[in-house]
Amino acid sequence: MTETYGSEFIQKFESFAPKYLAESGDPVGLAVGTLKKPIKKMMVTLDVRPEVVQEAIEQHVDFIFAHHPPIFRPLKNLATDDAQTKMYADLLKNDITVYAAHTNLDVTTNGINTWLADELNLTETEILHVTKRLEYKKIAVFVPKENEEEVRKALTAAGAGQIGPNYKDCTYTFEGIGRFTPINHANPTIGEIDEPEHVAEVRIEVVFPEHLTQTIEKALFEAHPYEEPPYDLYTIENFVDEYGLGRIGNLADPVTVQEFAQKVKETFGVSGLRYITPDKDKLIQRVAVCGGDAGSYYSDALSKKADVFITGDVYYHTAHDMLADGLSVIDPGHHIESICKPKLVELFTEWKSDLEWDFDIIQSELNTDPYKFI
Numbered sequence: 001m002t003e004t005y006g007s008e009f010i011q012k013f014e015s016f017a018p019k020y021l022a023e024s025g026d027p028v029g030l031a032v033g034t035l036k037k038p039i040k041k042m043m044v045t046l047d048v049r050p051e052v053v054q055e056a057i058e059q060h061v062d063f064i065f066a067h068h069p070p071i072f073r074p075l076k077n078l079a080t081d082d083a084q085t086k087m088y089a090d091l092l093k094n095d096i097t098v099y100a101a102h103t104n105l106d107v108t109t110n111g112i113n114t115w116l117a118d119e120l121n122l123t124e125t126e127i128l129h130v131t132k133r134l135e136y137k138k139i140a141v142f143v144p145k146e147n148e149e150e151v152r153k154a155l156t157a158a159g160a161g162q163i164g165p166n167y168k169d170c171t172y173t174f175e176g177i178g179r180f181t182p183i184n185h186a187n188p189t190i191g192e193i194d195e196p197e198h199v200a201e202v203r204i205e206v207v208f209p210e211h212l213t214q215t216i217e218k219a220l221f222e223a224h225p226y227e228e229p230p231y232d233l234y235t236i237e238n239f240v241d242e243y244g245l246g247r248i249g250n251l252a253d254p255v256t257v258q259e260f261a262q263k264v265k266e267t268f269g270v271s272g273l274r275y276i277t278p279d280k281d282k283l284i285q286r287v288a289v290c291g292g293d294a295g296s297y298y299s300d301a302l303s304k305k306a307d308v309f310i311t312g313d314v315y316y317h318t319a320h321d322m323l324a325d326g327l328s329v330i331d332p333g334h335h336i337e338s339i340c341k342p343k344l345v346e347l348f349t350e351w352k353s354d355l356e357w358d359f360d361i362i363q364s365e366l367n368t369d370p371y372k373f374i
Helices: 006-016 050-058 083-093 103-107 112-119 145-157 210-223 257-267 295-303 316-324 334-355
Strands: 029-032 041-045 063-066 097-100 123-144 172-180 197-209 231-256 274-276 283-293 308-312 328-331 360-363
Touching (some): 050 063, 103 123, 112 123, 123 210, 145 172, 210 231, 231 257, 257 274, 257 308, 283 295, 308 334
Parallel strands (some): 041 063
Antiparallel strands (some): 029 097
């Protein structure tokens, strides 16, 4: 087991849910403290509230991983007479780091909205509302055979070779003969000035997200033995990764709106919910779900032929619009996103085992849902 700094953990996490996937203006990332110290005990939570901070202090936690950022709006002061701002002082006083992953965790391929859809046993799922389209390039580089592995590892370490969520280090190689003649003021790794040379080379091909182009080229130049590395760059037109909010899929069998509302209540363990429907006995089978406050995306549910849309915090006037459009909607509240706690603990524990990290991982046991039902 090895000591793990916060920066090392976050580097791993952001390969899973990169910050660039977050919505513009979403304050994701480091919120309080520092990543430049080892993690000893991590707590995963949905919200960072004063009572959650006290729980962390009592549990001797030094790293809080949260879904909802603790600072959504700029603070006007840090007066500790106010419970909310005292919370920040308590975090700093107890040297507790807080990191938040919000909409990037919502939209990443196997993030919160995938977990919600899985809990409902939806099949043939797709993204409800696409927010990011990630285009790809391919690099083809010619390398002396003896330097093949070094260059390949440099490219994949820089972010090349990831295809979908389940495959990394994907490259293709074939062998050939490279021919060249160094001239003028060349300083060749192999060969002499004005003397034709030939070398057993391999061509390594690997794809990467377009936004990493400069990073990939830098890694190539640092690892390649040649003074002038020969390589080609191609735009991949038939391969685009899409990311987005919500998921839509199908139930195995149709059920009524009222029956499904009861299933949602039981599945997510809420003590009450609201539902909107022109007909509670209508049979439904195609289901859209989006964690958080996603009422504004109900037109996407309609366009993708959803029978019912599950989301939280539906506004009164929006509910009237949904009814007018004939869409059934189930509002179990924002707090169903607490599914992130056990799911993240499971994911982080897998990483801990694979990478031999040496810190404890727990989930907050507090229910931070502000609403009660009678």
